[in-house]
Amino acid sequence: MLKERQSWAIKDAALLGELGTLLAIDDNDALLLGQLTAQAEQSAPEMIETFYQRLLAHPATAEYLEDVSMERLRSMTSGWFMDLFRGPHDSDYVQRRIAIGHIHVRIGLPIRYPLAMLDVILHFGTKITQHSENPEAALSAFQKLVALDIAIFNQAYEDHQLRHLTHLVGNERLARRLLMQEQQT
Numbered sequence: 199m200l201k202e203r204q205s206w207a208i209k210d211a212a213l214l215g216e217l218g219t220l221l222a223i224d225d226n227d228a229l230l231l232g233q234l235t236a237q238a239e240q241s242a243p244e245m246i247e248t249f250y251q252r253l254l255a256h257p258a259t260a261e262y263l264e265d266v267s268m269e270r271l272r273s274m275t276s277g278w279f280m281d282l283f284r285g286p287h288d289s290d291y292v293q294r295r296i297a298i299g300h301i302h303v304r305i306g307l308p309i310r311y312p313l314a315m316l317d318v319i320l321h322f323g324t325k326i327t328q329h330s331e332n333p334e335a336a337l338s339a340f341q342k343l344v345a346l347d348i349a350i351f352n353q354a355y356e357d358h359q360l361r362h363l364t365h366l367v368g369n370e371r372l373a374r375r376l377l378m379q380e381q382q383t
C-alpha cells in the first residue's frame with residue numbers, strides 16, 4: 199500500500215515556506231546578506247569570469263554555450279548571484295529560481311553540472327561574507343541560501359521527470375510509485 203506523503207503536495211512557491219522553515223532562514227539572515235550587496239556587486243565580475251572560464255574549458259559543458267548570447271548569460275547569472283545577497287527572498291525569488299532550473303532541464307543539461315558549479319558560487323560567496331560585521335552569521339546565512347538553491351535546482355529536475363511520467367502513465371500517484379520502484383498492485 200502506497201503511503202501518501204505530505205511533501206508530495208508542496209510545490210512551486212510553497213517550497214519557500216517549507217524550506218525556509220527547514221533551513222531556519224530568518225530576517226537576520228536577510229539583513230546580514232543584504233548588507234553585503236555592495237561587496238557582492240564588486241565581486242560579481244570576477245565570479246562570472248571564473249564561472250564561464252570553467253564551463254568553456256570543459257568540452258562537455260562548453261558545447262551548451264555555443265549558440266547562446268554570452269553577454270546576456272553573464273548578466274543573467276550575475277543577477278542570480280546578486281539576488282542571493284540583496285533578496286528579497288520571497289516567493290517571487292523562489293519562482294524565478296525554479297524557472298531558471300527549468301531552463302536548464304529544457305536544454306538537456308545534466309543536473310550534475312549546475313550542482314558542481316555551485317562550487318564557484320560557494321567560493322566567492324564565502325569570501326564576501328568575511329566582509330560582514332558578523333562573518334560567522336553571514337556565512338551561515340549564505341550557506342542556507344545556497345542549500346535552498348541546491349534544493350530548487352534538484353526540484354526543478356524532479357518536477358520535470360514526474361510531470362512527464364505522470365503524463366505517460368495517467369496519474370501522479372502511479373508515477374511516484376514507479377519512481378519508487380514499488381510493485382503495481
Ligand code: HEM
Nearest residue numbers: 253259260262263266274275278298301305311312315316
Ligand atoms: C550554479 C549554476 C548555474 C546558474 C546559477 C545558472 C544561471 C543561469 C541563468 C540565470 C540563466 C538565464 C535564464 C533565463 O534566461 O531566464 C541561465 C541560462 C543558461 N545556462 Fe545556466 N546556470 C548555471 C549552470 C549552468 C551550467 C553548468 C551550464 C552548462 C553549460 C549552463 C548553461 C546555460 C545555458 C546554455 C543557458 C541559456 C539557455 C537558453 O537561453 O536557451 N548553466 N543560467
